[in-house]
Amino acid sequence: MTVPTITLNNNVQIPQLGMGVFKMKDHEQFLKAFQWALDIGYRHFDTAAIYGNEKWLGEAIKKSGIDRHELFITSKLWPAEFDDPKQAFENSLKRLGLDYLDLYLIHWPAPGYQQAWQAMEKLYQAKKIRAIGVSNFMIKHLEQLQQVSQVTPAVDQIELHPYLQRPKLLQYLQQHNIAVEAWGPLGQGSNGVFDEPVLQDLAAKYHKSVAQVILRWHLQRQAIIFPKSVHQQRLQQNFDIFDFELSSADMQAIARLDKNQPNGSDPNSDEFLAQTKLRPVIN
Numbered sequence: 001m002t003v004p005t006i007t008l009n010n011n012v013q014i015p016q017l018g019m020g021v022f023k024m025k026d027h028e029q030f031l032k033a034f035q036w037a038l039d040i041g042y043r044h045f046d047t048a049a050i051y052g053n054e055k056w057l058g059e060a061i062k063k064s065g066i067d068r069h070e071l072f073i074t075s076k077l078w079p080a081e082f083d084d085p086k087q088a089f090e091n092s093l094k095r096l097g098l099d100y101l102d103l104y105l106i107h108w109p110a111p112g113y114q115q116a117w118q119a120m121e122k123l124y125q126a127k128k129i130r131a132i133g134v135s136n137f138m139i140k141h142l143e144q145l146q147q148v149s150q151v152t153p154a155v156d157q158i159e160l161h162p163y164l165q166r167p168k169l170l171q172y173l174q175q176h177n178i179a180v181e182a183w184g185p186l187g188q189g190s191n192g193v194f195d196e197p198v199l200q201d202l203a204a205k206y207h208k209s210v211a212q213v214i215l216r217w218h219l220q221r222q223a224i225i226f227p228k229s230v231h232q233q234r235l236q237q238n239f240d241i242f243d244f245e246l247s248s249a250d251m252q253a254i255a256r257l258d259k260n261q262p263n264g265s266d267p268n269s270d271e272f273l274a275q276t277k278l279r280p281v282i283n
């Protein structure tokens with residue numbers, strides 16, 4: 001089955017479902033999970049320099065023999081590398097063994113992101129990246145960026161799940177033609193969302209798992225998703241979400257679960273800002 005695509009604001013097509021590779025720390029497990037994903041039909045992979053596994057992704061791609069043009073590969077610029085985005089980008093490409101990226105994102109809106117964005121615009125204009133975007137940007141960051149940019153971000157990759165739905169930000173992104181990417185679409189497997197009775201009832205109603213109901217909800221909100229799993233059955237399950245549709249009443253029932261409750265870091269905290277100054281550990 002071919003995953004449906006979303007058309008980004010520069011007409012690039014992105015598969016709406018992919019696989020994320022955050023916290024995939026074991027080499028053999030990584031190679032296995034990638035090949036399972038490819039066999040199931042995944043073609044979109046989301047990584048970042050800070051995940052420390054770009055090299056493994058490159059190795060897995062090469063080993064699989066798949067045509068590069070069939071894949072959609074995203075990586076991200078970590079704030080400690082805002083001083084030289086071109087070098088950081090080239091290092092990512094080298095680790096991935098690729099000669100272009102499909103999507104490259106500013107990972108967090110840490111100080112210096114406007115200048116970093118301008119450097120990314122140059123890489124985009126030089127056609128080394130098919131699309132550029134941002135991650136963890138709130139409305140105020142997008143407005144500040146607009147003042148210094150020539151290129152509108154193609155996507156904003158933000159934490160989203162039933163307990164963190166961000167309706168105002170989503171409305172802003174839609175109005176500005178910026179596609180939504182949901183990170184932690186399953187609440188990172190740790191925020192209790194799998195135990196939510198409303199979702200469990202919907203899972204029983206549609207004969208699907210809670211994870212599938214959540215992922216389907218994201219799709220129907222037009223979000224691009226890349227749930228992470230190192231288990232073959234879960235990778236398959238997370239892919240089997242195109243054969244049912246949640247009713248609008250059920251979409252509304254999930255909308256009522258919003259608690260505005262993030263799992264991720266507060267980008268304004270001292271702890272987080274200190275973390276963004278650490279250079280990625282590269283394998």
Ligand SMILES: NC(=O)C1=CN([C@@H]2O[C@H](COP(=O)(O)OP(=O)(O)OC[C@H]3O[C@@H](n4cnc5c(N)ncnc54)[C@H](OP(=O)(O)O)[C@@H]3O)[C@@H](O)[C@H]2O)C=CC1
Pocket residue numbers: 019020021022023046047107135136157158182183184185186187188189190209211212226227228229230231234235237238
């Ligand atoms: N831009 C940013 O700041 C961030 C981006 N990301 C990106 O988003 C991707 C997805 O987010 P992520 O943080 O991984 O969290 P997810 O919401 O994708 O959850 C992953 C967790 O859920 C478990 N899981 C996966 N599928 C199922 C299933 N069907 N049933 C039960 N449990 C399941 C996984 O376990 P197991 O592997 O054992 O199956 C893992 O523990 C990342 O991999 C990364 O690419 C993530 C964080 C921040």
Ligand SMILES: O=C1CO[C@H](CO)[C@@H](O)[C@@H]1O
Pocket residue numbers: 022048050051265
């Ligand atoms: O994508 C992410 C996961 O890894 C980082 C930390 O190691 C996070 O800060 C980031 O948002």
